[in-house]
Amino acid sequence: MRTLVLLRGLPGVGKSTWIKEQGLEPYTLSADQIRLLTQPPQLSVNGKPEITSKHDHRVWSLLFDLLTARMERGDFTVIDATHVTSKSISQYKSLATTYRYRVYVVDFTQVPLETALLQNRSREPHKVVRESVLYQMNERLKTEKVPSWVTVLQPEEYPHVMTYQSRSFDQYEAIHVFGDIHGCHTALNTYLQGDIKENELYIFAGDLLDRGIENKEVLEWMLAHRECRNVIVIEGNHDQHLYRFAHGEKVRSNMFNRHTAPEIEAGDFDLKEVRKFVRTFHQLTYFTYHGQTYLVTHGGLAHLPEELLHVSTQQLIHGVGEYSDDIDHLFVQNTAGLDIIQIHGHRNLYRLPIQAADRSYNLEGQVEFGGQLRVLKITADGIETYEIDNPVYRASEKKQSVSVQPDISLEDFLAHLDQHEYVQELKLPHHISSFNFTKKAFSERQWDDVNVKARGLFVNMASKQIVSRSYNKFFNIDERPETRMQHLVNHLQFPVTVYDKANGYLGTVGYNEMEDELVFTSKSYTSHVKQNPHASWVEELFFATFDDVQVDYIKSYVRDNNVSLVFEVILPEKDPHIITYDQDQLILLDIVKRQLSYEKAPFAEVKRLSEQLGMSSKQKVAAFQDWTSFYKWYQAVSHDNSIKEEGYVIEDDRGFMTKLKLPYYQFWKQMRAIKQRVAEKRSAQKYMQALQTAEQARFYTWLLEQEPENVRKRSIIELRSQFEQNEAAQLNHDEINA
Incomplete structure (x- = not known):
């Protein structure tokens, strides 16, 4: 917080020792340390090393540069120097005024000169100060006074005075805490229903103005209540614009300069009164009320x-942290066992409700965009929450996005693919070419509208027909800018549907009109190519799953409807992955049109076809009508290690897709990489960060005890099973011995 602590006293009186004892070293700027950074100890005429003061102009210039940077952030700071003269203390006044700092002097002048001389002699050689200097300083201390604008503390007083204590507000019948108002006076007035009550407390959690269109009215209300003892205003980031504006400083906000400032200027406010108001801003409010502790920032x-x-x-x-961090749940996790409630505004990227977590209330309700003004009313009986609709807001200035890419023919698209750096073509039998993104595209994360479509795309180059295709490439949550949560919160179109994600590999069944045959594909190959077995395995499993009548039906279905069937291929023996399965199976995922523009059949048709064929299909896990319910689900499953599945596919109302990989799967995938390195007797150091739990560490230790050949031959599923059996046997042994 905006607090500057200056130490004052002779060298050798114990200032640096006191700093260490108080745990203040991380917050301290030391003149001597900067002197040593500027120049190492120099030999004196008596042959001993000493810290030189010859470059003090540079030392103090650097110290003040560092201090200014800290004050701009509002960092709590201690200055370790002698500060003998009144002038040496007054040099901080301008900065303290500019950045609204309280300044304290911890006064060590009561320490006798004799003690300072004795302790000075016992210091490290390069820190010893000539005694003549101490005598001169001591004489100055007798005549120099600490300026009256500074609060003086004795060292023993510091721990009691400089501890931020909670205040009791039990004298009030109720406490109202307001979230971001953003210049929305109508919503504020709707809640207040008149004026404030003297026996109730009103706390505003910041961002009074800006973005809304009633800034003049809100500022008028605030100025009218500026001197009320039962009104507390906490400073928000948008309130800093008002502070700079009132003081004639440059405001770096286009919104404020274009809209808010003209409103204030049109209101003909006395800027002197505005300056008085903004200087009353609090940095936080920490209080108790009828036995409960609250922290408002x-x-x-x-x-x-x-x-x-x-x-x-x-x-x-x-x-704290990034704007996208879920600060409410983090607070609850990190304060487990503490009886404290947090209240804040500013950020609510995930559209959480007012009670965002068990002991954390989020008062950011997008009031300036036609959302709600969020308010807490705290009484002796508990907490009541209010959301006041705001009907008065600025229409969005965002321009509608316009597609600049017209529909192109398949031939033109193939020409794009041919020239694309991150697309590869593989020529296959029967005039078929497969197109896919390159390994370089994957490793360098180079994606565009062309190579995301070139994923499992199979084209008969003679007839210029798509014989099979799968999904466009889609990405995990947080893998790409468009799948980060801060983007999804504003772009997912509800309802959103969640499907399970099986842990096999993708295979498709399409149709080649020139050969009048089904086309089986996987991993850029068709089943006619034995170089890669995965497509052949798709064909083998297909004919093992369906009888002749079903095969004929499927052939006519994909031909007549111009579609491909997209399967998850599960082969526990031939191609084990991470998740355990008991038998080979094809799981119908989707029915995709064999055309350039991505289009697929509704889930109801997938279910109908799979039921008709007597096979499994992907399963609908959940459906959400709004962001809050979706995000609560996401929070729960993304931290749940007990769900032994790969993850989920998330699809919104317009067909946008993203993936969520679950912790259990992610961990065992990391363990598979470690397993490979152990088998090859290579270092697994880069994967050690995966060992976050005792069970994970035990598995790694157990793995090192196994024969490398056994580790090499067995899949991670088999090794995991052996490990779990070993764990169970060990537990049983321990229970018997106990």
Whole structure:
């Protein structure tokens, strides 16, 4: 927080030792340390090394540069220097005023000169200061006074005074905590239903203005209540724009400069009064009310630190971590066992409800975009939540995206593929070519509208017909910008449907009109090529699964409907992956049109066809009508190690698809890589970060005890089974001995 602590006293009085004892070293700028950074110890005329002061102009210039950078962030800072003269303390006043810092001096002048001389002699040789200098400084201390604008503390007072204590608000009948208002006066007035009550407390969690269109009215209300003792305003990031505007500083916000500033100027406000108002902003509010402790910040914290005073103001305003971090659930996890409730605004990327987590309330409700003003009313009986609809807001200025790529013919698209750096063509029998993205595209993450379509695309180059195709390439959550949660929250179109994701490999069954035959494909090959067995395995399993009547029906179905059938191919013996399966099987995933533009049949048709053929199909796991319910599900399953499946495919209402890989699958996939390295007697150090639990560490230790040949020959599924049997036997042995 915006606090500057200056130490004052002779060299040798114990200032640096005191800093260490108080745990303040990480927050301290030391003049002597900067002197050593500027120049190492130099030999004195008596032959001993000493810290030189010849470059003090550079030392203090650097110290003030570092201090300015800290103050811009609102970092708690200690300055370790002698600060003998009044002038040496007054040099901080301008910065303290600019950045709204409280300044304290911890005064060591009560330490006798004799003690300083004695302790100075026992210091490390290069830190010893000439005694004549100490005598001169001591004489100056007798006449120099600490400026009156600074608060003076004795060292023994510091731990009691400089600890951020909670305040009791039990004297109020109710406490109202408001989320981001963003210049939405109508919603604010709807909640207040008139004026405030003297026996109730009103806490505003920041972002009073900006983005909304009633900034003038909100500012008028705030100025009218500026001197009310029962109104607390916490500083938000948009409130910093108002502070700079009121002080004639440059505001780096297009929205504020284009809209908010003109509203304020049209209101003919007295900027002197606005300056008085913004100087009353709080950095946080930490209080107790009828036995319950509350922490209110604008941006939200991930835990309750040992000393709130040491938290940067920038973090209090913008929040800890990234804007996309789920600060509410992190706070609850990190404060387990503590009876404290967090309240914040600023960020709600995942559209969480007001009670976002068990002990964390999120008051960001997108009020400025036609959402809700969120308010908590806290009484002796508990917490009530309110969401006030805002009917007065600015219409979106976002331009509608326009597709600039017209539909192209297959021949033109093939020409694009031929010239594309990240697409490879594989010529196959019966005039068929397969197109797929290259390994380089995958490793370098080079994706565009062309090579995402070139995934499992099989074309008869003689007839210029697509004989089989699978999905466009789609990505895991957080793998690409468009699948990151902060993008999905604004772009997923509901309802969203979740399907299970089996753990095999993709195979397709299409149709080649020139040969009048089904086409079996996988991994860029058809079953006519024995170089890669996966497509042949698709064909073998297909004919093992269906009888002649069913085969004829499937052939006519894919021919007449111009589609491919997309399967998950499960072969536990021939091609084991991560998840355990008991038998070979084809799982019907989707029915995809054999055309350039991606189109597939509805899930109902997939279910109908699979039931008619007596086979398995993908399963619908869940459907969500809104982001909040989807995100709660995502939070639950993405941290659940007990779900022994690969993951889920998530599809929105317009057909956009993304994937979620589950923790169990991800871990055993990492263990498979370690298994391979152990078998080859290579270092597995790069995978050691996967060992996050005791069970994982035990598996790795067990793996090292196995014969390398056994590790090499067996799949990760077999090794996992052996390990689990060993674990069970060990547990049984321990129970018997107990």
